[in-house]
Amino acid sequence: MAAVLAVAAIVAFIAHRARQPLIVAFIVVGVIVGPSLLGWVEEAGTLELLAEIGIAILLFLVGLKLDIRLVKSIGRVALVTGLGQVLFTSLVGFGLALLFGMPVVLAAYVAVALTFSSTIIIVKLLSDKRELDELHGRIALGFLIVQDIVVIVVMIALSSFGSERDGPLWEQIAAVLLAAVALIGGLAVAMRWVLPRLLRLVASSQELLIVCCIAWAVAVAALTDYLGFSVEVGAFLAGFALASTRFRESIASSLAGLRDFLLLFFFIELGAQLDFSSIGAQVPAALAFSAFVLIGNPLIVLAIMGVMGYPKRVSFLAGLAVAQISEFSLILVALGRDLGHVDNDTVGLVTLVGMITIGASTYMILYSKPLFAVLEPFLGIFERRRTINVSVPEPKAYDVIVFGHGRFGRRLIEEFATLGYSVLVVDWDPYAEISLDNPALADRVALVYGDASNGEFPDILPLGSAKWIVSTIPNVEVNKILATSLRRHGATAPVAVTAHSEAEAGAFSREIDEKVVNLVLEPFDDAADDAIAALRAL
Known part of the structure; x- marks a missing residue:
């Protein structure tokens, strides 16, 4: 493990100097230490455990920081663009997967994986460029939040109905709905009467606050697992239950470092599972899917926002936010593998697409304005003659x-x-x-x-x-x-x-x-x- 972390540190340093997100670096580390090269990671039991904890903390923080108010403040552009992009990308991606001869189930997984973009990466890149509070940054963050909600719904559906259950279909649906109602009802009671009082008692100590929040997340995750949902769904709901408290930002900032460290093992595990004996056959499909994500996804956003009357510059800069797949795409196909729906080759394909699109889109966003200056003459078809007033409510500012x-x-x-x-x-x-x-x-x-x-x-x-x-x-x-x-x-x-x-x-x-x-x-x-x-x- 010490040697793996040492390699991770070296590769992460190189990626940082190249201005690349660490997700790509950690997948490369998995390839280096996995069976394909050094062979340091053969039995992945410890990695899997740490990876599962990392995913759970990621989803806990997604629930904790789920800002519905931002989507409301920006208005229908976030909802329409977010849902429209998910729909069109899924349909086109599904057709593309079928053209490569994939079975329907595998094609569906790949298509859905292509729709989600990384909120973590986009927020970091736009923050570094001081563009997060600009109009295109706020719109992009709004539809990325919509994407996060969609992927959580997909994961809930897969964990609820994707695994084997006994009895007729109507009994399975009734059992899931009954468990969901009971779970949501219990969380509503806790959010209204229990959690605010409990957090006020423990928040005088930052360490005690974090320990209690982790205990709460583990308890809800165990409950959802018992009810037939996944642990990841429970972690998300536990975070969402705390999102309305005044302590959410402090909790999120305290756990961010732990999340990043543990997610390292998830991406290393993915990289270690890449089978280079079959990767050559996957390269044509990976390049085609990557080209679609890098070019097709931004064009979809350009078209939707253009129809809504937004200027081409705003639409283009916002559209670049969807020019990569996200860590959720990788988590989704890994969940499908655990449920027996997809094989390791499909996980490897999506991982390869992730490496290509995350790496390329990072430079597209870093150099977005020079890129727009080059492409502007060709983007007129995505802009109506009369554009709408694109002002949106500014975030709360203080002197x-x-x-x-x-x-x-x-x-x-x-x-x-x-x-x-x-x-x-x-x-x-x-x-x-x-x-x-x-x-x-x-x-x-x-x-x-x-x-x-x-x-x-x-x-x-x-x-x-x-x-x-x-x-x-x-x-x-x-x-x-x-x-x-x-x-x-x-x-x-x-x-x-x-x-x-x-x-x-x-x-x-x-x-x-x-x-x-x-x-x-x-x-x-x-x-x-x-x-x-x-x-x-x-």
Whole structure:
């Protein structure tokens, strides 16, 4: 295992330098350490266990971060484009699979696998390019969420009806529906009366919160497995049950690293199972399916959005988001293999298509605007003469982000709000509430639960709109971690931290020199209005 991880680290470094998603790198690692080359992975029992846990955590986080409000805010374009692309890609992909002589069941699996695109990869690429909040980025994220919902429904149907069950068909359907109603009813009760109270009790400790959430996910997954659904479905529902709580972002950011590490083993397992003795025969089909995904899927989105009246530039940039298949495509065919519906050759074919499309589409998205400039003269057929007003509601933005809600923090928040600035407050106390001397200012201040020492938490904050970011937490190490992670996640606003002594203030000398921190506040010496004046002078 140590040698496998060492190879994974080396290949991942090379992929990172080549600006490739790590999914491709980890599949390559599987090929290297698998029977085809080094032969280090013969019995995959441990890999399978870690891979299953990784998939379960992935689906838990998908449920946790399922943002129906984004789909609603963008409107029908997300729903129509998402469902339309899934439908047309499935139909064309099914016909293409039949042309290659595949049986109906295998053709259906391959066709459905071609329809889903990777939300994780697209969000990362668009975030790096600062395009996630642009119109095409928000539309793309909207229809990717629709795709995620569709794939979950497909997986539920497969796990419910795909396995062998005793009795007539009507009895099987009735049993599944009864189990589903009982499960959904129980989750609704837990979401309404149990989980909010339970999470408030445990959220004062970040470690306890994460342990309890994992225990909840495992319990629901075990229950769904007992009821005849899959463990993965249970993990998704467990996450969805927590999605309406104020703690969801903190939970998601804490588990993201664990998800990425464990998914490594799923992709390594897939790569290790590639049979190079038969891969030559799969190359023509893989190239044809890859060409369809890379070219056909964006054209489908272009056509749908063009009919709806969107400009060709917006349609093209959004359409590139579907120019690859996703980790869910690989999970889906792996589930089909476990159910006995598809063979290893089909899993290998879809894996090969994934490597080609993910690798190629990454560069298409990275260089999307130069690519559009080249292709623009040929895209006029996808644009109506009169385009619609393409404005959509902007995501909530804040002028100031303040970490910590203690005495100094409250004074800063009040002063900022009095000056007319909108303020987002981040605090780790689950019982924290905004208390202002002037209640009329309350609509300018919002509060979220979060752990400043979690290096991944800033990823979910609206950093792009912030004019200032202030930490009032009197802890040098936490402030160093926070400031570094803010810069790593793209924060360009001045960052101020708090110190309670000159010695603590001096500990930030390196961060000051490197412009990671712009100002050190000393609340015992600085009044809130003086601190704000110093910030405004930056």
